[in-house]
Amino acid sequence: MAESLATTKHSGKDTRYLSSLRFALYCMTHPLDGFWDLTHEHRGTIAAANTILFVSVLVRLLKLRYTSFIFINVDWEDTNVFLYIASILLPLSMWVTCNWMLTTLFDGKGRLDQVYMATCYALTPYPVIQAPLMILSNFVTVDEAEFYSAVSVISLVWCAFLIISAMGQIHEFSLGKNLLFTVATLFGMLVMTFILMLFFSMISQGVAYFVSLVREILFRI
Amino acid sequence: MKRRTTIAKFILGLSMSAILVAGAFAVNVQASEDKPSYTYNYDYWEEVQDCPDLYSVARVFTSGDLGLDERMRNPQGMYVRGNRIYVCDTGNNRILVFERKGTDELIVLQTIDSFRGDVDVTTFNNPTDVAVTESGDIFIADQGNARILKLDQDLNYLMQFDKPVDNTLDPKTAFQPSKITVDTAGRVYCIAAGINKGLIKYENDGTFSGFVGATRVTYDLADYIWKKFATQAQREKMVSFVPTEYDNLYMDHEGFIYACTGHVTPDDLRAEKSDAIRKLNLLGNDILVRNGNVPVYGDLYWGAGGGYEGPSYFQDVTVLDNDVYVCLDKNRSRLFAYDDQGRMVFAFGGNGNMDGYFRQPMAIEHMGHDLLVLDALDCAITVFVPTRFGNDIYNAIESFDNGDYDASYASWQNVMQQDGNYDLAYIGIGRALLRKEQYREAMKYFELKYDDDNYSKAYRQYRKIWTEDHIVAIVLVILALVLIPLGISRVRTLKRQIKKSEEELIEFSGK
Numbered sequence: 001m002a003e004s005l006a007t008t009k010h011s012g013k014d015t016r017y018l019s020s021l022r023f024a025l026y027c028m029t030h031p032l033d034g035f036w037d038l039t040h041e042h043r044g045t046i047a048a049a050n051t052i053l054f055v056s057v058l059v060r061l062l063k064l065r066y067t068s069f070i071f072i073n074v075d076w077e078d079t080n081v082f083l084y085i086a087s088i089l090l091p092l093s094m095w096v097t098c099n100w101m102l103t104t105l106f107d108g109k110g111r112l113d114q115v116y117m118a119t120c121y122a123l124t125p126y127p128v129i130q131a132p133l134m135i136l137s138n139f140v141t142v143d144e145a146e147f148y149s150a151v152s153v154i155s156l157v158w159c160a161f162l163i164i165s166a167m168g169q170i171h172e173f174s175l176g177k178n179l180l181f182t183v184a185t186l187f188g189m190l191v192m193t194f195i196l197m198l199f200f201s202m203i204s205q206g207v208a209y210f211v212s213l214v215r216e217i218l219f220r221i
Numbered sequence: 222m223k224r225r226t227t228i229a230k231f232i233l234g235l236s237m238s239a240i241l242v243a244g245a246f247a248v249n250v251q252a253s254e255d256k257p258s259y260t261y262n263y264d265y266w267e268e269v270q271d272c273p274d275l276y277s278v279a280r281v282f283t284s285g286d287l288g289l290d291e292r293m294r295n296p297q298g299m300y301v302r303g304n305r306i307y308v309c310d311t312g313n314n315r316i317l318v319f320e321r322k323g324t325d326e327l328i329v330l331q332t333i334d335s336f337r338g339d340v341d342v343t344t345f346n347n348p349t350d351v352a353v354t355e356s357g358d359i360f361i362a363d364q365g366n367a368r369i370l371k372l373d374q375d376l377n378y379l380m381q382f383d384k385p386v387d388n389t390l391d392p393k394t395a396f397q398p399s400k401i402t403v404d405t406a407g408r409v410y411c412i413a414a415g416i417n418k419g420l421i422k423y424e425n426d427g428t429f430s431g432f433v434g435a436t437r438v439t440y441d442l443a444d445y446i447w448k449k450f451a452t453q454a455q456r457e458k459m460v461s462f463v464p465t466e467y468d469n470l471y472m473d474h475e476g477f478i479y480a481c482t483g484h485v486t487p488d489d490l491r492a493e494k495s496d497a498i499r500k501l502n503l504l505g506n507d508i509l510v511r512n513g514n515v516p517v518y519g520d521l522y523w524g525a526g527g528g529y530e531g532p533s534y535f536q537d538v539t540v541l542d543n544d545v546y547v548c549l550d551k552n553r554s555r556l557f558a559y560d561d562q563g564r565m566v567f568a569f570g571g572n573g574n575m576d577g578y579f580r581q582p583m584a585i586e587h588m589g590h591d592l593l594v595l596d597a598l599d600c601a602i603t604v605f606v607p608t609r610f611g612n613d614i615y616n617a618i619e620s621f622d623n624g625d626y627d628a629s630y631a632s633w634q635n636v637m638q639q640d641g642n643y644d645l646a647y648i649g650i651g652r653a654l655l656r657k658e659q660y661r662e663a664m665k666y667f668e669l670k671y672d673d674d675n676y677s678k679a680y681r682q683y684r685k686i687w688t689e690d691h692i693v694a695i696v697l698v699i700l701a702l703v704l705i706p707l708g709i710s711r712v713r714t715l716k717r718q719i720k721k722s723e724e725e726l727i728e729f730s731g732k
Contacts, residue, residue, distance in 0.1 A: 070673045075266055139684070141677035 020045040024052055024124045031162055035169035038121060039114045046113060049120035052127070057088050059127040059134070068137040071148055091189070095119060098188035099167060102181060108171035118170045122162035129155035259577065260569040262643065263515045265671045269522075270642045275558075275567045275611030276592060278576040279604040280325035287319065287329055293600035298350035298362070298400070299584040301593065305330065306586070307351045307359070308595065308602070314345045316361065321588060324606055333359075338378020342366055352403045360409060362398040369398050369409060369423075382409055385421055385429035402472045410470060410478060417466045419505060420480065433505035434480060436464040436495065465495065469584075473540035477502060479509075481548060483534030490518050490532050497535045498548060512674070513564035519550050519557045520568070527572065529553050537585045539592070543619045547585060547592060554579040556592070560618060564645055567611075577603065590615055610639050617649050626656040644670045655679050660686070 023043045027034030038044040061084055064074050096119055100112045110118070133151055140148060168178035258271035284292040294312025301307070306319040306327070315334035319327045335344045346365025353359050357374030369382040384396035397414040398421075404410070407425030410433070419435035448456060465484040472478050478501045489495040497518040500509035511517055519533025533550035540546040544561035555570035571578045581598035590612070592605040607615065617632030630653035637646040651666035652675060660683035667676035688695065 069668055069671055070677065073265075073671055141681050141684075142673050143677065 017045060017047050019043075020048040021051060024048060024121050025128075027121050027166075028124050028128065028158075028162065031165040032169060035118055035121070035162075035166040038118055038166075039110065039170045044117050044121060046117055049117040052123055053088075053092070053120045055127045056123045057085055059130050060084060060088060063130060063134050066138075067134050068140070070140070070142055070145060071137050092119060094189045094192055095163075095185060098192060099181070099185045102184055102188055103167075103171050103173075106177075106181070108173070108181075110167075110170035114170050115167070118166040119163055122166045123159055125155050125158040125162065129158070259571075260567055262565055262567060263521060264642065264644055265514055267515060267521055272567065272643060273610045273640050274569065274608050275614060276569065276605040277608050279591070279606045281576050281601050281603045282327050283599070283601045287327060289317070289329065293317070295597050296595055296600060297583055297597060298348070299586050299593065299595045299602075300351045300353055301586040301588050302353040302355075304588065305353075306588075306593065306602070307353055309348045309351050309361075311347055311349055314348065314365075316345070316348060316351055316359070319602075324591075325604065327602070327604075333376060336370070336372050336376040336378055338372075340378055340381070343378070345370075349398070350400045352401050352409075354403055354407065355405065358403075358407075360401055360403050362401045362411065364397050364399060364414075367396040367398075369401055369411060380427050382411070382423045382427050385423075387429065389418070390416065400467075400469050402470050402478065404472060404476055410472070412467050412470060412480075414466075417464045419464065420467065420470065420478070420501075434478070434499065434501040434507070435505070436467070436482065436499070438464050468535065469537045471538050471540055471546075473544070473546075474542050477508070479538045479540055479546055481535035481538045483536060483551065485518075485532065487523065487532050490516075497533065498538060498546075509563065510561060511563040513559065513562060514671075515565055517559055517563050519548065519555065520553065529572065533557065536583060539585045539587045541587050541590065541615075543615060543622060545615070545618065547587070549582050549585040549594065551582060554582050556585070556594070560645070564648070566614065566645065577605075579603070610636065613639070614645070617646075621649065621653060621656075626653045629653045630657070648672050648675065651675055651679070655682075658682070 020043060023034070023038070027038060061081060064072065064079070064084065096112070096116045099119075100108075100110070100115045102108075103110060103115075129151060133148065133155075137148055164178065164182050167173070167182065168175065171178070171181075173181065257269070258274075260272045260274045260276075261269050262272045264270045280286075291313060293308070293310045296308050297311040298309035299306065304321045306321065308317045308319070310317050313334075315332055317329065318331040318333065320330045321327055337343065345361065345363050347363070348361050349364045350362040351359065358379065359370075359372045359374070359376075361370045361372070363370050367384060371379040371381065373379055382398075384390070394415055398411050399414050400412040402410050408430075409423040409425075411421040411423070413421060416432075417435070419432040422430050422433050424430050465482055467480045467482045468484070470478050470480045479498060480501060481498045483497070485495045485497055490497065493516065496507065496509070498509065499507040502508050509517070515521060519535065523530060523532050529552055531552060533548075533555065534552040535548045536551035537549040538546055545558050545566055547556055547558045549556055550570075553570070554572045555568055557568045558566040560566050569577075570582075572580065574580070579594065579596045579599070581596055582594050583597040584595040586593045586595075590607045594603045594605070595601075596603065613632050613635045617629050617636060620626075620628035620632060630650060633646045633649035633653065636643055637650065640646070647666045647670040651663045651670075651672065654660075654663035654666065655675065655678060660679045663679040664676055664683060667673075667679060
């Protein structure tokens with residue numbers, strides 16, 4: 001303990017960032033212990049969480065280009081990179097806010113930034129598995145495709161499992177309560193989507209109304 | 222005041238530019254919807270790609286052109302044997318025999334309206350189809366007289382095939398044979414109106430030997446359960462789970478029967494629950510290869526246009542000697558061809574009065590590579606001959622089948638130079654290269670057109686060869702990966718031991 005304190009003092013921020021990033025790998029294999037220490041022992045940093053998220057998004061984009069065409073065929077004319085980026089960022093941000101909003105009301109110990117950090121840490125298996133898998137995909141044939149899809153599914157299931165256990169640890173929830181709030185959060189996300197869609201369609205109709213009003217006035221002037 | 226005008230100008234400018242953009246877009250759309258080409262194909266993304274014509278119309282033969290004293294009326298069936306064309310002039314109760322003299326020359330050889338023999342009726346009533354054997358025997362589906370006639374080439378009655386004796390058939394309904402085909406042994410396969418148990422098969426002595434190749438019957442579990450609870454009256458109104466009738470059949474040069482049907486629902490087609498076309502072996506099983514990236518049911522897009530909607534209705538089919546089969550769509554009057562792997566070779570045609578368009582196409586036949594289409598409303602035979610592009614494609618397919626991969630490669634290259642959007646050319650080049658054992662190049666061509674199966678075939682070979690060539694390097698790398706960490710840990714332990722002994726030595730000397 002004394003030694004680790006000495007090193008943090010000695011080489012400052014960089015080491016803390018790197019060790020917190022390395023800690024993501026520990027969380028991957030020791031979800032309960034790891035995610036407890038993440039917030040309670042301050043082993044994680046937001047910087048590392050951002051890095052993991054960035055790498056996950058990057059891997060998702062790289063996969064489009066560098067996975068063998070046997071597995072992913074991209075119609076580049078109809079591909080929107082921002083949509084792919086949003087496909088990770090949007091559910092993530094909704095999960096984080098929903099989870100935080102619900103758990104604060106029911107004795108959750110995690111703060112908003114901690115929920116964000118833990119969720120990002122839980123994404124670690126995605127880049128760690130998908131990146132090598134992406135390279136490997138170029139060396140297999142159709143017959144071996146089962147292997148690819150199996151490993152790919154494993155990475156996603158692993159992420160889901162980590163997210164659930166991470167939430168349990170940072171909020172200090174029991175297993176049953178944790179699962180209940182996972183379901184509640186998913187439901188909350190649905191409600192949120194609904195409200196957002198309602199909001200945007202209302203706004204766009206409102207804007208359209210004023211635009212047409214101004215046009216009409218300009219036309220009469 | 223000034224500020225207001227600026228804002229007004231800004232908004233005006235904005236709306237102006239919006240209109241401009243919209244206008245440009247509209248022009249753009251118009252330009253891209255400029256007349257679609259006559260021939261087309263589908264690419265990997267199932268988008269319609271214009272294609273050079275594979276066939277051009279050599280000539281359209283109407284009754285007048287053929288010099289018939291009496292106009293054809295509602296001709297239903299056509300058969301080609303050698304350079305003779307047999308047409309069922311159904312409305313006039315006769316069979317017309319033409320001989321093809323040149324690319325665009327047909328002469329009337331014979332008009333058959335009666336025959337000699339020891340039967341009550343020696344004329345035809347509503348003959349709907351005709352088939353001719355190698356030896357010249359003529360088989361006629363004489364629908365109005367409920368029989369299939371077998372005549373020799375001098376029009377002498379040989380025998381007839383009657384309604385099958387089968388207790389599953391309602392004895393009250395009339396036997397209405399509509400389409401027939403004959404195999405080399407003289408066995409007759411028949412499609413009859415109202416019989417949906419498959420093709421009626423007769424032995425060459427006229428005995429009925431059974432039904433073959435009934436279409437698949439598919440239903441959901443939900444449908445089934447629902448039906449169990451329905452009342453008798455409700456049940457009668459429901460769609461019954463029975464096989465659909467075939468519309469037409471064709472026996473290819475190997476003796477396989479291609480049977481097509483238009484009695485399919487769009488939903489079933491989309492769900493691949495029913496087939497528009499099937500290739501039947503002797504047991505009546507469907508052995509059609511469907512490896513293409515588009516399903517074998519003609520048009521993929523069924524939007525209403527020009528008064529026509531719904532899926533393609535395959536009225537007839539013919540199979541060229543290179544196993545390319547051409548299906549005739551009655552709905553939009555188009556011809557769809559697929560190769561032996563089920564990949565689309567071409568699609569062309571349409572409804573209309575111009576040459577190469579039809580009003581009610583009923584039958585399709587082939588003579589070599591040339592295609593003949595019989596139109597029942599125009600009472601005309603359209604003769605299509607392949608263009609240079611079409612010939613190149615057929616050459617490529619045939620030389621590949623004959624094992625001449627260099628020639629196939631060259632032909633596909635020609636095809637590709639004429640149409641860079643023709644996917645089969647790339648796959649064809651790849652397949653030729655694969656057989657020539659140029660795996661790396663083959664992989665490139667397969668990847669361009671997303672043919673993952675063939676790519677994997679090529680890649681497996683390439684990988685094998687690469688591994689064999691680099692086996693020494695691979696073993697060395699693996700050894701290095703094992704030995705270097707081992708060595709490092711070994712050195713570390715040694716160092717630790719040395720250090721330890723040194724410390725002990727110092728301790729000892731200190732004492």
